[in-house]
Amino acid sequence: MLFDSLDDIRAFCRDLPAGDARAAASAANRQQNLTKPPGSLGRLEELAIWLAQWQGRESPRLDRVTVTVFAGNHGVAARGVSAYPPAVTEQMVANFTAGGAAINQIAGLAGADLHVVPIELARPTHDFTVAAAMDTDEFLTAVDIGYRTVPEDCDLLAVGEMGIANTTTAAMLCAALLGGGAVRWAGRGTGVDDEGLARKRTAIDAALAFHRGILGNPLAVAPALGGRELAGIAGAVLAARRHHIPVLLDGFVATSAVLPLARLDPGALNHCRAGHVSAEAGHRELLRELGLKALLDLDMRLGEASGAGLAILLARAALVCHAGMATFAEAGVSGTDG
């Protein structure tokens, strides 16, 4: 395994590769000369410069774009925290494979390959209200699986997930690492009713009490209160950093999956952008905590990388403008009067 211990992850996060400041500066300079008022393409300009920075290329490319959806099952589902039965995780993985899910359509439109990575669906994590969700080895195995999914020649990676009950897990990680209790982080997920929401809050607060000795410790919290698909996402995001691949994060669950990395190193997510902000209550709050500004805000709350997949379209728009627009000199367009 790549990471034989939690300390290996800690060490990896202390030595993360930086972006390429020179490529970023060159891209920013080109943006200034394109036929538009400086800054008028807003976040498209920022995206082009970010792609340049993390790919290390003044002219970034998006020839190979990958969407990876990790799936896992959760012991806490037994607490009645979701509107859907746990069997839906595996059924939706089959739907991804058959091409019938939203992310199949979105990835196809965005010109991205879709990888689906179920991690031990037959072995849900333990119910974290009464035990550790995973032991260290189980966690490291899932991180390792995620790390190894990332193709080194990928130009942009979008990560998402599928796992019945995993908005409870996401809220759990946030509550354990950022405070505020269940009331701050628990939302309706796939559409749980009032009673289900109450059960979700009860489960989270019970787990906060049970695990009170590890709260605030990212590498203790991630195994004990996380999930296999979340660990897979964290592994993939680390691999992307190592291989100079920019990353688009999906919604609340995918963002919570990398929260432990950000708590280990405040710059750990510099190669990531939030593809969207979901309608799930805690996501906006989590993005604020992480200093991430979402690219899209479309009231979506589906997961499966659907928001990050849409954001690929914006990255492509940023790229075609960056590469294809004429400069003022080329087009014979006058600059400002000033």
Add this chain to the structure above:
Amino acid sequence: MLFDSLDDIRAFCRDLPAGDARAAASAANRQQNLTKPPGSLGRLEELAIWLAQWQGRESPRLDRVTVTVFAGNHGVAARGVSAYPPAVTEQMVANFTAGGAAINQIAGLAGADLHVVPIELARPTHDFTVAAAMDTDEFLTAVDIGYRTVPEDCDLLAVGEMGIANTTTAAMLCAALLGGGAVRWAGRGTGVDDEGLARKRTAIDAALAFHRGILGNPLAVAPALGGRELAGIAGAVLAARRHHIPVLLDGFVATSAVLPLARLDPGALNHCRAGHVSAEAGHRELLRELGLKALLDLDMRLGEASGAGLAILLARAALVCHAGMATFAEAGVSGTDG
């Protein structure tokens, strides 16, 4: 001409075709059965239903998508309200034709045809601080040109503009029809400095005084305080309504161009969606007044249909999900526990 008088436009707006409620209901029903929690695709679901409603098809299509950019020149430019000289309008039209502008790249990515419609660039409107910008005939001619640009078999129309000084014109229309004076509506446009912004406000407030007799009257204000490219947009939006074509509006200027229509009939823009909200100060305020919620918020302020063009990508995403996703029954995925 289609409209021989302002009264013809008034009469047209009193008899606007409705959307197809049955197609919308069928599309909404299909969305409920697709493999996702109901509502979880957020605005993508709403877009699919909206396309169905205005195309009159349960399964909407986006085979022919058109981006139309109208261009015009403005007498008020002589007041020093823009960071760029008026010659840039024509230079940018040449840039559109040569393929070097942002909208060329965005329309290409979005699979849309780009139409560029300069309207009498050699004849700027009159300076509205001291005269009517256009007389009735000039206005009706520009509306007519806009109306005739719309292909009847178009599945989706995105409208935008190019015209140095036209954020002053847009702010003018808003101030004249919605109140609040220059301070509420004037922003920095292409990036005018403090002195330019002061000149912009002075011009708008002077025109409000000069034209005080017509303020609040949409069909008097649109010629006297508008612009040819704005009139063209209004004509195109009316044609789209007639031909059952949904419309994506671009930024502040394009939205202000259809404000007079909304003042004639509160439902006149029901077939329109705001492609984005721009960074130009007045746009968010104008959208609020019109009850339109923007699809994108990317700090863009370029015009030339760039924001509406990006929103085509979201319409395509809505469509591929609507058409391509499996239903719960087809995929063998369980529904909610409840």
